[in-house]
Amino acid sequence: MMEIKGTGIGQGVAVGPVVRMAERLPEPVDRPSHLSPDREIERATASLSVVAAELASRGATAGGAAQDVLEAQAMMAEDPSVVDEITKRVEAGKTAERAVFEAFATYRDLLAGMGGYMGERAADLDDISQRVIAHLLKLPAPGVPNPGHPFVLVARDLAPADTATLDLGQVLGLITVDGGPTSHTAILAREKSIVAIVGAADASGLADGDTVIVDAERDLVIASPGTDEIADAKARIAERAARDTAPVTPGALADGTPVPLLANLGSADGAAEAIKLGAEGVGLFRTEFLFLDADRAPSVTDQQREYTRLLAAFAGRKVVARVLDAGADKPLSFLNDAPEENPALGLRGIRALRHSEVILREQLTALAAADAATDAELWVMAPMIATVEETRYFTELAKELGIRVAGVMVETPAAALIADRVLAACDFASIGTNDLTQYTMAADRLLGTVANLQSPWHPAVLKLMADVGRAGAELGKPVGICGEAAADPLLAVVLVGLGATSLSMSPSALADVRASLARYRPDDARAIARAALAAEGAAEAKHAAQAAASEIPTSRAAAS
Template identity: 85%
Template sequence: MEIKGTGIGLGVAVGSVVRMADRLPEPVDRASHLDPEREAERAKASLSVVAEELNRRGRQAGGAAQDVLEAQAMMAEDPTLIDDVVKRLADGKTAERAVFEAFAAFRDMLLGMGGYMGERAADLDDVSQRVVAHLLKLPAPGVPNPGHPFVLVARDLAPADTAMLDLTQVLGLVTSDGGPTSHTAILAREKSIVAVVGAADAASLADGDMVIVDAANDLVVTDPTPEQVADATERIAERAAREAAPVTPGALADGTPVPLLANLGSADGAAEAVKLGAEGVGLFRTEFLFLDANTAPSVREQQEQYTRLLSAFPGSKVVVRVLDAGADKPLAFLNANEEENPALGLRGIRALRHSEVILREQLTALAAADAATDADLWVMAPMIATVDETRYFTTLCAELGIRYAGVMVETPSAALIADRILDVAAFASIGTNDLTQYTMAADRLLGTVANLQDPWHPAVLRLVGEVGAAGAERGKPVGICGEAAADPLLAVVLVGLGATSLSMSPSALADVRASLARYTPDDAKAIARAALAAEGAAEAKLAAKDAASEITTARATAP
């Protein structure tokens, strides 16, 4: 039997299934036999223990996982949440019930906000489960340890679990929930875990079942034949050989360069990105300097961090995105006003324009760091929707000494008038996660519309093509910095639509590099045309696979 899902990367794994234990049941709502003060002591102690454990795991994991786990630890210590717990205890509830209710209420609020804050909802559930488990003296939710290599099957994984997977034991990962932009998928890609996510029928898998996890083909094969196992084993060996081969610059089969760049959230990941073959940085997120701060960091503090990053890439292109925050990433010093629909509100360049001093200070720090290093600094603004916003940003960049000022294309409006925007901006970089969300009117955090949140959809690809064509006509670079660039076949399609560089999680570089090297520019255009002609996302991906297979077969049989 074959179970369909969404593969992460090109990997394949063979092994027996071990299922992750179900979540803890909801604590019973009963009156406590302890007084509220004693229950408060229990709750605060467990919250503190869980916070410390998450911080410890974060320090051990490092990278993007550390950022996620430290954010979870801050949730456990959030004063507002703790106050809510204490209020519920005053009504005679047990500590575990009060924690459950307070976290559930906060989770529902975050889900309603959507965007960045909505992403934190699943993380909040995990923290709640860990605190309740500690209060009840039960094992914390986590990955099983059967004592032998296995394929982990779960509804979904919390960031703390994904970050700490033992890669000597976990051969592959299958989840019934989630999608290509979920935390599980992003962290799996970063750790090079063979994964198929969003495989709804994975619930039918039982402990001990033998499976092939085929990420390249979006499949989980159950009860495979000896021939299927042999084929998978051969593919595993071929992929290992590719990863061990000397790193070369990204290029198509005829040598046409396609620079492969890294997405980074802090300078800590720079060395590993270079080791894995990153030719520069296509997206450096600066939010780590601003989030969870009561005041904006000083120009000097920012300059130190930017200098550290740029110094790691001498002579290479480094694209920095200025602060992408607003009502969906609330910062007291930027925009404290609540909005009913923050994903469509004062965010990105809109929020920065509203508080221009923060943008001026950031650009000043970036210009100073550029002057002090040998990297090739490019700076872009998030959530651009109009030519006026583009002109505002590029003018300010020129005033403050930024040489290359560009834009993120994340809204359909920016894609549709990309020709006029690129008359003003030096370059464009397409954020496929948000572009897909806004094009399909489907919140990428809502499981109910997850089938629409797919960058393979022809509507999204058509918009990418609009930007690519505008860039080609004007001789302006068009990069891709969303998670779509990490999909090896979709990367070929994106290049066929006019992308001139691709940026991704560093662990995806080897697979994408190998995929691009199989096709010429004309091949990439043909595969892109096949995808564009399809009716939906699944059909587009299948059409691209068929077109790519025909090209490969024709080349292999040519005299």
Template identity: 70%
Template sequence: EVLEAQAMMAEDPALEDEVASRLAAGKTGEFAVHDAFASFRDSLAAMGGYLGERAADLDDVAQRVIARLRGVAAPGVPDPGHPFVLVAKDLAPADTALLDLDKVLALVTTEGGPTSHTAILAREKSIVAVVGVTAASGLADGDAVIVDAAAGIVTTEPTADEVAQAERREADRAAAADAPITPGALADGTAVPLLANLGKPADAAKAVELGAEGVGLFRTEFLFLSSSQAPTVDEQTTAYTELLAAFPGKKVVVRALDAGADKPLAFLNDAHEQNPALGLRGLRALRASEDILREQLTALANADAATDADLWVMAPMVSTVEETEYFVTIAKEYGIKTAGVMVEVPSSALLADKVLAHADFASIGTNDLTQYTLAADRLLGSVASFQDPWHPAVLQLVKATADGGAHNSKPVGICGEAAADPLLAVVLVGLGATTLSMAPTALADVRATLLNHSLDDAKRIAEAALAASDAASARAAAQDAAAHPKEN
């Protein structure tokens, strides 16, 4: 989705017109692209906020187009001729996606947070990465470092003991990747189904190969973002049927269209909003264009009837009990047997007991929940340090939601990036999460880590994290609790 959004910038009709007008005026192709993109970049930068920060993405697209016109290699990461740890301020999405994993041993950036584009793409590609390390700007070429992505730590000039510990961790990680694929479970046998976050039906086969026990989040935006108008019911039915057919007898959780904020759609909401993250997005946007929602539910019901997967459908960005009732009612009207909600804002977490009296399940989107809890735009680099799901305030809301689920005997899963952090996954289970959904590449590490802890261990580790006062101390407390099992 990140790369598609960047590609869509180059397909903007207005931008194409600007390039064409310069060509018609006799300018070279390279100049026309550079000048037109520069004009658009200045406009984006002037907007500030999220759109302002996307100006750098336009620079990257422009440089790649110009390189193509000149017949030279696109700009990218330099190749020193040997394996290395890459340290950068940040990377463009395309640069992250194209990293050669045989040469780039790890990635360290001085900017960004756990839910930044760079961090998400790194996890998707199984790149060892730690982002937001301000002190990394002081590193020099040739410095020895250990990059521990699980702990979020970069160790400079490590001792022999630290190197030995890192080598043991790497051996354990390799063993986890090669271990037989088994259903997710804790050391005491408590089942914790491990599901996959997917963005396209074509991603399903790889998820199954990596041991996904189903789908915990299927993002339907791919069908809508690539078109100037909504896809037809038939087009949607075809895509959803392909997805469900890949998981016979298994749970597949589909999120209704989540548009707005960083995913604007002209045919859904063309109103200019000063702060789209707090505007007409998610279920709010769908209610304002209910025909889009009804067509999507029709297509999902059609696909469900044609396959034997266990389809669950959830509404994005639900903030009130009334919204919950609305979505569950309309979903059932179209034959959706299991209808739930995303918990992404504090209000729905705090009212989880009442929300789950109506919804069949809840899925916690930790990316947005962190954003709205700490009032820090998750796509804005200048506040990336606040965007950390380890923050005790976020963990408290996860627990409140899980408690609401337990009271109503309703399952509560996690489908944000937090579930891909092995130790945080243990904490989330300790807080009451019943399933974990993540990028398929994270499944092996999380599966192996869960097997090291019982449910009692997970609860104890979660309590240690909850007692902390900030994200860093919560992670440290959890690490300490995990390293020192309680004596019987």
């Protein structure tokens, strides 16, 4: 028996035989073309167009986050800068196959050198290159094997087009040698509830037919397990299956203390699925979808129509909408098109909205009108708050324009450190753990070279969240969590122990988080949180929380 460490996605378990992904196409030979440059360019552009259309078609079939990812890949396939690179190489006498390979490799190496989030996008370029070359050579594109029986797929990494269309009746689990928790493989596996371990470097030694246990909850692959390990894994699989088919209940701790579990949504399109998976409402409604890729702000009427669509889907439930969060990695020309050396620290969030207040006024007006037209319980919050004055400005303007419940997002250390004064000036707070981690650790969340610092488990980040939770409890104000941290089942328990009163996450994570919370009482959650807070670093905090959780008798939690 051998244990292989990686990063688990979710809490699932799978057992089955390994089937390895087919090897990549070999690198095209670098030889002079016998065709004219015009003919080679024609071949290359035709294959790029075919691959782009195929990726877009797969995206439309898959829907959800997969559609966004595959449409982005389709755009990459016909990106003018890539086409220019291919054209230069063809005009120098290279074949279309070699020119495509070299052009995509240039951009791939650039992203890979950045590491982290951007580095994990490099695999997307590799996939496009392979598909285009396969089309040029009239060969089948590399893809997921079909051995005719259920299996655990092992791959160097998996392309978004393959992850999005996996046959979940055959693929029991997924193990990748490369990648990380922010790779597209991880994102799509989480959305599709695929049992997965990513970044398991030692999995490269697994062979076809090897029996493995994929234990996402424990970040572990067990190769050649014994009969006891297999029996334990199958018992956990059965327990999970029974839980998934049981009636969905509201989120709560073991003693019945309610912890509402809400969904993060980017439009009304995902509402039905979120409700089916047990979302008790929406904890983060990202309104940017109406503004991105536009050259002007949408009208009040257009906004009201879309907001009404989402609120109507959640009639009788809470919906927390975030007003436009633009700037940094989401620039909008009509809001702030001035170049900034460090836009993450510039005119973004509430700062940008104050700079163009008419946009904020129109959005609040549209939200208030949608609220009046539906039976949902609408709360509205402002992003990137750093001062009490900003809090007061937004709250007063929101109330003036008909918003009944107005709050703020706590994403800056400044807001967390004076949370008592910030919360005194509004109705509620919601902690955005992604940005709070970024600003606390002074580590750009899109920069791979500092990826090791981008963990919400770090005690410095946990301490700030504890300060906000304490202020909320003292003032009787709700404190929600709407960053990705809430989707981590154990970290969710820690967050409740720190004072969070609700958790919002990707809908696919709801079941695991609900089950995790149900194991612990309030005192247990606080004890686990204290253990994490006392650690020196992020990894140590997670290990400390795991150790503290393991010491709590399951029977005691169940008896509650």
